[in-house]
Amino acid sequence: MNAHAAVDAPLLRHDRDGVATLTLNRPGARNALSEALLDALGTELDRIAADGTVRAVVLSAAGPVFSAGHDLKEMTARRADEDRGRAYFAEVLSRCSGVMQRIVGLPQPVVAAVEGVATAAGCQLVASCDLAVAGEDARFCTPGVHIGLFCSTPMVALSRNLSPKHAMEMLLLGEMIPPADAARMGLVNRVVPRGGALEEASRLASLIAAKSALTLRTGKRAFYEQLEMGLSDAYEHASRVMVENMLARDAEEGIGAFMEKREPSWEGR
Incomplete structure (x- = not known):
């Protein structure tokens, strides 16, 4: 763990042999992408982009859930604003979109290691990575349609990974997708035994890091x-x-x- 990453921080970083491992660290909140976590992730990605010693990145998560997406508690609280949260919602979505674009624009390849559920913006995060490894217990979902909120921003990343009909299937039905189907659809590269996603993602990252x-x-x-x-x-x-x-x-x-x-x-x- 790097000195600047405290154990109770929303994001942890560990570097080894040219690979930086970033860990979403809000297990008690299902690793929801709060303002603090989005800011920490954006800041760390900027540091990595400027770090010539890092050649590949692994993105993992602490606890049984990869990420439940946006922090709906944070967002709902702002409905009390004078504009019913319009300005806040726009700012948070812009911040999240910026982080996703940082991943795509990062000089180093990023490998997601997914155990448990990745929903909504959490699924968007997986789709934004260059490669993804899923444990057998992983599930993927864009469930916004169930609560009257189409997953429009996750759609951007999904539509660039999946065929249009596969992306629309996820977006329109909002069903949980098992890892085998996620691999068939093109959302993940490999499915490994439960608990093995980080090890396999790290192995792939090490192979990448050995390149120029x-x-x-x-x-x-x-x-x-x-x-x-x-x-x-x-x-x-x-x-x-x-x-x-x-x-x-x-x-x-x-x-x-x-x-x-x-x-x-x-x-x-």
């Missing part, structure tokens, strides 16, 4: 950029990125090491 930091940064950014483009523009953009990547020192070293049948020595440039 420059290559990871370049590839992740290009992946999400080309997703928003048409086919022709995507190929043109990817070609430009690949030319620059080919001219990088790490690509020259990696190709040379492959041809010489030796392990490459990465410098991140």
